[in-house]
Amino acid sequence: MTHSTPAPAETEALGTSPTASSPARRRPSRVHRQRLRAAWLFLIPMLLVLAAVAGWPLLRTIWFSFTDASFASISEYNWVGLENYLVYDDGMWFGVLADPAWWQSVWNTLFFTVVSVGLETVLGLIIALTLNAQFRGRGLIRAATLIPWAVPTIVSAKMWGWMLHDQFGIINDLLMTLGIIAEPLNWTANADLSMWAVIMVDVWKTTPFMALLTLAALQMLPSDCYEAAKVDGIHPVKVFFRVTLPLITPALMVAIIFRVLDALRVFDVIYVLTSNSEDTMSMSVYARQQLVQFQDVGYGSAASTVLFLIIALATITYLYLGRKQIGGEA
Amino acid sequence: MNSRLLKRIAGKIGFTILLVAILLFTVFPFYYAILTSFKSGSELFTVEYWISSVDFANYAAVLGQGSFVKSIWNSVLVSFATVLIAMGFGLTAAYALGRVQFRGRSAVLMIVLAVSMFPQVAVLSGLFEVIRAMNLYNDPLALIFSYTIFTLPFTVWILTTFMRQLPKELEEAAIVDGASPLTTLFKVFVPLMWPAMATTGLLAFIAAWNEFLFALTFTLTDDQRTVPVAIALITGGSQHELPWGNLMAASVIVTVPLVVLVLIFQRRIVSGLTAGAVKG
Known part of the structure; x- marks a missing residue:
């Protein structure tokens, strides 16, 4: 997939281009110096903004995680060391890492991530394969798949909250009409069902993203190997698993990793659909509850920092694999 | 009818069902939100699948x-x-x-x-x-x-x-x-x-x-x-x-x-x- 756009090293840039003929050698270097200066002048504002809005706040969050700062008086705090993370006091362990609710939220987040990204990948693949076929009204279906993506997460959570309503919801009505369930289910409050309700909403909302990225990958496949397979009379299912799937795997992996990193920081859909219920609480919901609702900036920052470390680890793994992949192709 | 034709028809039907399923899956929740937004009072508490009446009272209330x-x-x-x-x-x-x-x-x-x-x-x-x-x-x-x-x-x-x-x-x-x-x-x-x-x-x-x-x-x-x-x-x-x-x-x-x-x-x-x- 990455060969569609040049990797950074392959890009030709003016001034350093080795094709510059020797008589003109001196001029490009002056131009090049001017361009270099301009490049940094152009980059510095952006880097400063990122530092102000991301770098500095992140450092402060990590700093706060070693203090007892509170939301109301964020400027008055004492250094408490690792107390917010883990502390042994009076025969008991305290801190984020000793809180069963935190570990529950870690488990919830991982479960949510694996199940919803898995379902989105499979459904996205099915939709992409369908849209890749030639049929009348294809444009219409492709437009329709974009609708869930455009709906704000909050709105989709509310819409589904209404559809999943225990008394007046259309899903209970439908399932009862079809005879699948006898009693209406309380989807968002029942401990066994609420996580599945969250996953349902997320799958609805983000499958289009997966479908579109998969479709883009499918449309770049060379058609000649399909013709060869057709001539040889190989079964389409076999062609899919032997040819299509291996060829789109790199693109699929990139899309999956994007979704995984997104799912690990999930907040909106869970907060709106099931509020602060422990059965569905994600790491982000846990951290924000400590920070804002319980006003405990120190403790909440410790939870945020652990979440950051988890995502940083996932990102580094991704970058490492991505670089290896680009390196392999070059 | 030979089996190949039958197979093709079955394939066509299957594909159409797939398309309808995709369309329902992607569009229905938003359609249902629109349907609900046109209902008021006790109408809200009966489940309907088609838009039966169009009442802008909810919109007026929200924008008011x-x-x-x-x-x-x-x-x-x-x-x-x-x-x-x-x-x-x-x-x-x-x-x-x-x-x-x-x-x-x-x-x-x-x-x-x-x-x-x-x-x-x-x-x-x-x-x-x-x-x-x-x-x-x-x-x-x-x-x-x-x-x-x-x-x-x-x-x-x-x-x-x-x-x-x-x-x-x-x-x-x-x-x-x-x-x-x-x-x-x-x-x-x-x-x-x-x-x-x-x-x-x-x-x-x-x-x-x-x-x-x-x-x-x-x-x-x-x-x-x-x-x-x-x-x-x-x-x-x-x-x-x-x-x-x-x-x-x-x-x-x-x-x-x-x-x-x-x-x-x-x-x-x-x-x-x-x-x-x-x-x-």
């Missing part, structure tokens, strides 16, 4: 609330300003990253990518302190500032991808003429970048319009909120008395403009999403 209208304005202001800021910083940075080869370029690209992976919660307390220090707490300006954390990285990323694809002959003429880099950027590249800028701007607009966590945390009073927060906080007497009709009307109001935009620009959006994700 000053605070909801104010929150729409806040959202519009915040989203447009976020797009403008992301464009301004993003275009210049993308020019440097896409057209000039210099040492440290891949490091800058890595920083940009890393910031786009930041969990928003991880910067929440630090950002809260910064916003308090700037005296912007409970002010939509705080949101414009904080939204650059996610709009700027992907704007830079996508614009860099597009900028790289332009032929270098374009620039050569400008350099021979002695044009400064800023002139080159705005006179040569920006006119060619309109499609890419429209795509990126649209994605940034949608991201800002839909953002929830910062908006929930950095605003306090009803007339400073953006629409996602306003909708999330619509409450009735209790959990079981939520005014669903109003809620769905409000949801439709904030979603219809987005859906229309997305349907008009669907090709651009798809190309933007793939440019952002495929370039790994």
Whole structure:
């Protein structure tokens, strides 16, 4: 997939281009110096903004995680060391890492991530394969798949909250009409069902993203190997698993990793659909509850920092694999 | 009838069922929100599958609330300003990253990518302190500032991808003429970048319009909120008395403009999403 756009090293840039003929050698270097200066002048504002809005706040969050700062008086705090993370006091362990609710939220987040990204990948693949076929009204279906993506997460959570309503919801009505369930289910409050309700909403909302990225990958496949397979009379299912799937795997992996990193920081859909219920609480919901609702900036920052470390680890793994992949192709 | 024909007909039917299933899956929830928004009173409590009556009472009720209208304005202001800021910083940075080869370029690209992976919660307390220090707490300006954390990285990323694809002959003429880099950027590249800028701007607009966590945390009073927060906080007497009709009307109001935009620009959006994700 990455060969569609040049990797950074392959890009030709003016001034350093080795094709510059020797008589003109001196001029490009002056131009090049001017361009270099301009490049940094152009980059510095952006880097400063990122530092102000991301770098500095992140450092402060990590700093706060070693203090007892509170939301109301964020400027008055004492250094408490690792107390917010883990502390042994009076025969008991305290801190984020000793809180069963935190570990529950870690488990919830991982479960949510694996199940919803898995379902989105499979459904996205099915939709992409369908849209890749030639049929009348294809444009219409492709437009329709974009609708869930455009709906704000909050709105989709509310819409589904209404559809999943225990008394007046259309899903209970439908399932009862079809005879699948006898009693209406309380989807968002029942401990066994609420996580599945969250996953349902997320799958609805983000499958289009997966479908579109998969479709883009499918449309770049060379058609000649399909013709060869057709001539040889190989079964389409076999062609899919032997040819299509291996060829789109790199693109699929990139899309999956994007979704995984997104799912690990999930907040909106869970907060709106099931509020602060422990059965569905994600790491982000846990951290924000400590920070804002319980006003405990120190403790909440410790939870945020652990979440950051988890995502940083996932990102580094991704970058490492991505670089290896680009390196392999070059 | 021979078995091959039968098989083809079965295949056709199966495919049609698949198409209908996809269409129902993607469109039905939004359709049902529209249907609900036209119902009022006790009609809400009978499940219907077709729109039977059209009653705009819920829309009137929602738009009659000053605070909801104010929150729409806040959202519009915040989203447009976020797009403008992301464009301004993003275009210049993308020019440097896409057209000039210099040492440290891949490091800058890595920083940009890393910031786009930041969990928003991880910067929440630090950002809260910064916003308090700037005296912007409970002010939509705080949101414009904080939204650059996610709009700027992907704007830079996508614009860099597009900028790289332009032929270098374009620039050569400008350099021979002695044009400064800023002139080159705005006179040569920006006119060619309109499609890419429209795509990126649209994605940034949608991201800002839909953002929830910062908006929930950095605003306090009803007339400073953006629409996602306003909708999330619509409450009735209790959990079981939520005014669903109003809620769905409000949801439709904030979603219809987005859906229309997305349907008009669907090709651009798809190309933007793939440019952002495929370039790994």
